[in-house]
Amino acid sequence: MNTIDKFNEHVMGTYGRYSLVMDSGSGETATDDNGKKYIDFGSGIGTNSLGYCNDDWADAVCEQVRKIQHTSNYYYTKVQADFAEKLTEAAGMEKVFFGNSGAEANECAIKIARKYSFDKYGKGRHNIITLVNSFHGRTITTLSATGQDVFHNYFFPFTEGFIFVKANDIDDLRAKLDDTVCAVMFEHIQGEGGVNALDQAFVDAIYELTAAKDVLTIADEVQTGIGRTGKFLAGDNFGHKPDIVTLAKGIAGGLPMGACLTGKKCAGVLTSGTHGSTFGGNPVCCAGGLEVLRKAADPAFLAEVTKKGEYFRKKLSEIPEVSGVSGIGLMIGISLKTKDAKEVAKSALDNGLLVLTAKDKVRLLPPLTITYDEIDAGMKILADILK
Numbered sequence: 001m002n003t004i005d006k007f008n009e010h011v012m013g014t015y016g017r018y019s020l021v022m023d024s025g026s027g028e029t030a031t032d033d034n035g036k037k038y039i040d041f042g043s044g045i046g047t048n049s050l051g052y053c054n055d056d057w058a059d060a061v062c063e064q065v066r067k068i069q070h071t072s073n074y075y076y077t078k079v080q081a082d083f084a085e086k087l088t089e090a091a092g093m094e095k096v097f098f099g100n101s102g103a104e105a106n107e108c109a110i111k112i113a114r115k116y117s118f119d120k121y122g123k124g125r126h127n128i129i130t131l132v133n134s135f136h137g138r139t140i141t142t143l144s145a146t147g148q149d150v151f152h153n154y155f156f157p158f159t160e161g162f163i164f165v166k167a168n169d170i171d172d173l174r175a176k177l178d179d180t181v182c183a184v185m186f187e188h189i190q191g192e193g194g195v196n197a198l199d200q201a202f203v204d205a206i207y208e209l210t211a212a213k214d215v216l217t218i219a220d221e222v223q224t225g226i227g228r229t230g231k232f233l234a235g236d237n238f239g240h241k242p243d244i245v246t247l248a249k250g251i252a253g254g255l256p257m258g259a260c261l262t263g264k265k266c267a268g269v270l271t272s273g274t275h276g277s278t279f280g281g282n283p284v285c286c287a288g289g290l291e292v293l294r295k296a297a298d299p300a301f302l303a304e305v306t307k308k309g310e311y312f313r314k315k316l317s318e319i320p321e322v323s324g325v326s327g328i329g330l331m332i333g334i335s336l337k338t339k340d341a342k343e344v345a346k347s348a349l350d351n352g353l354l355v356l357t358a359k360d361k362v363r364l365l366p367p368l369t370i371t372y373d374e375i376d377a378g379m380k381i382l383a384d385i386l387k
């Protein structure tokens with residue numbers, strides 16, 4: 001039986017998959033099982049931040065897997081300590097909890113926000129404001145937090161306690177930020193929602209209005225973090241530090257990891273027995289993450305991400321079919337005048353280029369290490385499709 005038939009016979013059909021079996025990758029190029037090569041403008045979904053099988057990263061991961069691949073979180077490991085030190089330093093935060101995905105990182109943030117409020121104010125101040133069109137994950141609670149009606153189906157009952165505010169609508173935020181609210185949770189650039197950056201004025205308003213009421217700020221940087229926007233955190237582009245930051249996707253270069261970081265205010269909220277994860281902070285993932293940070297936390301590397309982002313944007317602006325380019329750095333949304341984004345993604349695949357979509361846009365999340373030659377080669381394919 002061929003791979004696709006075998007796969008479909010045994011794996012649940014939760015994805016609309018392309019008919020293609022990925023086999024290997026090197027640098028910014030993936031190869032399928034027929035030997036066809038693809039320039040990668042998607043990096044998984046923003047996960048392979050250093051491209052495929054980067055040598056330093058692969059060495060660090062392999063060395064760790066031969067040393068100790070896992071131990072219970074009842075013990076300490078040096079590699080988790082090293083990674084936590086570097087990560088909190090790069091993010092400008094105080095403490096971290098490690099899980100295995102973005103959804104888990106957000107679950108942790110939600111638990112911290114509610115417990116912070118419970119410890120200080122007692123019951124009843126548990127609501128969390130999130131934004132319309134947001135995306136926060138696939139667990140029941142993070143689906144509940146996601147401000148898109150299409151996700152609030154089938155799995156009833158959903159978790160209570162989320163209030164949706166229109167992105168960039170300061171009046172709506174002010175009206176809904178009442179005494180039942182313990183936190184405001186937001187993506188600086190809504191990723192799945194269509195690569196839409198928040199207005200600076202709205203982000204300013206979030207910080208101003210929450211500070212007055214001891215309401216926490218939670219930045220979901222699962223997609224925008226770890227250098228994606230040319231700053232280590234997307235929030236750094238807006239000049240504010242939230243109380244809680246969540247990270248995942250690109251954090252460990254393609255290994256499963258999520259992290260929930262807090263500043264001083266919430267550093268002591270989760271105490272022994274209040275949260276946990278069997279695999280969280282796995283040594284192999286931490287070793288991969290350390291290698292990602294060695295590169296992506298370096299200001300010179302981040303400046304390159306910004307320059308490459310500008311280069312992409314300039315090239316895209318020269319394509320007549322493109323009506324707009326959104327996002328920051330190497331998080332890029334492309335609005336099209338007449339063509340359908342999903343059709344474009346399919347043609348790109350046929351022509352040896354991997355791109356993503358988000359709502360009606362073509363979305364690019366290339367590896368942060370992508371070279372100008374690869375950008376040129378990929379952009380030529382995209383430009384030809386958009387002719």
Ligand SMILES: *Cc1c(COP(=O)(O)O)cnc(C)c1O
Binds near residue numbers: 106220222223248249
């Ligand atoms: C992908 C994503 C998530 C969910 O991450 P998983 O690792 O799939 O659980 C949450 N928030 C944002 C902003 C994301 O882009």
